[in-house]
Amino acid sequence: MRNIDNNILQLRDFSAFYGSRIILDRVDASFGRGMSTALIGRNGTGKSTLLRAMAGLNKNYTGTVSVDGRDIKDIRGDRMARLVSFVTTERTRVSNLMCRDVVALGRAPYTNWIGHMQPADMDIVEESLHRVGMGDYATRTMDTMSDGECQRIMIARALAQDTPVMMLDEPTSFLDLPNRYELARLLSRLAHDADKCIIYSTHELDIATRMCDSIALIDNQKLIHLPAEEMNRAGHIKRLFNLDDILCP
Amino acid sequence: MTPRSTITLNLTDVYSKRRTITLFGLSGALVLLLFVVDLFTGSVSITASQIWNALTGGDCPEATARIIIDIRLVKALVALLAGAALSVSGLQMQTLFRNPLAGPYVLGISSGASLGVALFIMGAPALGMSAIMSSVGIAGAAWIGAAAVLVIIAAASRRIKDIMVILILGMMFSSGISAVVQIIQYLSRESALKAYVIWTMGSLGDVTTWQLYILIPAIIAGLVLAIATIKPLNLLLLGEEYAVTMGLNVRRSRNLIFLSTTLLAGTITAFCGPIGFIGLAMPHVTRMIFRDSDHRILIPATALTGAAIMLICDIVSKQYTLPVNSVTSMLGIPVVIWVVLSNANAFSKR
Numbered sequence: 001m002r003n004i005d006n007n008i009l010q011l012r013d014f015s016a017f018y019g020s021r022i023i024l025d026r027v028d029a030s031f032g033r034g035m036s037t038a039l040i041g042r043n044g045t046g047k048s049t050l051l052r053a054m055a056g057l058n059k060n061y062t063g064t065v066s067v068d069g070r071d072i073k074d075i076r077g078d079r080m081a082r083l084v085s086f087v088t089t090e091r092t093r094v095s096n097l098m099c100r101d102v103v104a105l106g107r108a109p110y111t112n113w114i115g116h117m118q119p120a121d122m123d124i125v126e127e128s129l130h131r132v133g134m135g136d137y138a139t140r141t142m143d144t145m146s147d148g149e150c151q152r153i154m155i156a157r158a159l160a161q162d163t164p165v166m167m168l169d170e171p172t173s174f175l176d177l178p179n180r181y182e183l184a185r186l187l188s189r190l191a192h193d194a195d196k197c198i199i200y201s202t203h204e205l206d207i208a209t210r211m212c213d214s215i216a217l218i219d220n221q222k223l224i225h226l227p228a229e230e231m232n233r234a235g236h237i238k239r240l241f242n243l244d245d246i247l248c249p
Numbered sequence: 250m251t252p253r254s255t256i257t258l259n260l261t262d263v264y265s266k267r268r269t270i271t272l273f274g275l276s277g278a279l280v281l282l283l284f285v286v287d288l289f290t291g292s293v294s295i296t297a298s299q300i301w302n303a304l305t306g307g308d309c310p311e312a313t314a315r316i317i318i319d320i321r322l323v324k325a326l327v328a329l330l331a332g333a334a335l336s337v338s339g340l341q342m343q344t345l346f347r348n349p350l351a352g353p354y355v356l357g358i359s360s361g362a363s364l365g366v367a368l369f370i371m372g373a374p375a376l377g378m379s380a381i382m383s384s385v386g387i388a389g390a391a392w393i394g395a396a397a398v399l400v401i402i403a404a405a406s407r408r409i410k411d412i413m414v415i416l417i418l419g420m421m422f423s424s425g426i427s428a429v430v431q432i433i434q435y436l437s438r439e440s441a442l443k444a445y446v447i448w449t450m451g452s453l454g455d456v457t458t459w460q461l462y463i464l465i466p467a468i469i470a471g472l473v474l475a476i477a478t479i480k481p482l483n484l485l486l487l488g489e490e491y492a493v494t495m496g497l498n499v500r501r502s503r504n505l506i507f508l509s510t511t512l513l514a515g516t517i518t519a520f521c522g523p524i525g526f527i528g529l530a531m532p533h534v535t536r537m538i539f540r541d542s543d544h545r546i547l548i549p550a551t552a553l554t555g556a557a558i559m560l561i562c563d564i565v566s567k568q569y570t571l572p573v574n575s576v577t578s579m580l581g582i583p584v585v586i587w588v589v590l591s592n593a594n595a596f597s598k599r
Contacts, residue, residue, distance in 0.1 A: 105487065
């Protein structure tokens, strides 16, 4: 287990709502750097709502979300973009836009009013592409690529944003089995090597328990956040997903 | 990464950069050429030396000089500005709404302008305005109408997060205004109705020299604002959510884009009437020619191609004495169909 005191993202007395429905009820949790965390829970329990709240996209919550010790409500948008990056479920395919240009957009929080890229920015873009294994795709356009490749490009874009916290909403959906594991391994490696706090929602229990350092589980308006092994032992996953009922009715 | 792939990468870079520079050079030269051709085109044939003399204040018959400077030069400048303005504003709307069918009028700018004009044409005789006042009045009324629409849309967008809802509101709003305009038309007298219908046909020739002093600064202001929208537009390519997580202040950017579009499309509509299809077609054509989606390239490139096509439309409309709107539609519709079909081909080939 890595150092868990190194908390960069914290929820305090946090309640989230979907419309008027309460999704999380007075939750406290913290997430550290250098760790990958899987966010799991049944459909409709509010995984996306939570992620979007923590990324500053959803303000329909009470309590505080703090990044690097500061309430995100007090952090300006351009500053926030240097702390938290986000990869949504949206499949974005802009024709005529090269992968490198997409990744370069991740440098927006650091570039000037017209988005001029310094040589250092270009280096970070190339490095991000290589980190996700897409170095040879720099001049390909997004509309000629597979879902897995596009997903990697969007992750490279988040990497180029150079933030301590990275969140991804269901990055493994739309991918085939080998690609899902490949992606999960990539995310864990990024968390460890680049000392990032990476949180992603997923429905792949196997990926969550095997590939992530910790698991955050949404259950009955509560958030249970434990290291992966402990989560396995505690039996929350088994209880919640009723595996026995499905497999041997 | 192998050294070999570095070399290929750099070659691709150099190739595409050279290609872009060449294309900018070519389109710039084309605009210049068309501008000169436009000066030559007209019912009176005037020689090159006369045109040169008229423009440089040299020896030239007074009547000919007046034709060149007061009519042809003004009209060519208006065509140039109108094409650039409408195309840039169409590009902004297509990126903002992430919709290939968006154009400068998608927010209801032309409906707002037509309501202003309809009310003015109906009301002006009652107020006892003279004919000379009326051309200024029409432009003013159209601009007020367009700006009023902007204010309403901007106010709505403060409360509404989803850009698609704003698009639908804009379309419904303009349909509603069109209905009101129809009622006004139904109630108006024949002469007023004709004046209104002629305005809707569009004309590049109604702008007088002194009106140009309003038109030029307004369009330049709109284009300068458009340059300021380049980075927001690039971020918006990935959608508003991504743009927000990359630090974009969406509300401010939207207002900037709305303001720029109203200055560009609103001013042109006020002085020339609602000119169709240029703003919708030219961003697509430009994206295809330049093979790029970066607005640092697209904004200036669209301005150039838009200016070129508008000059062509003006030359054609002068040759055959047609209303300019029918020419832009006849040229614009095949272009849109061609773009749609060739994109469809590109997709099926994969």
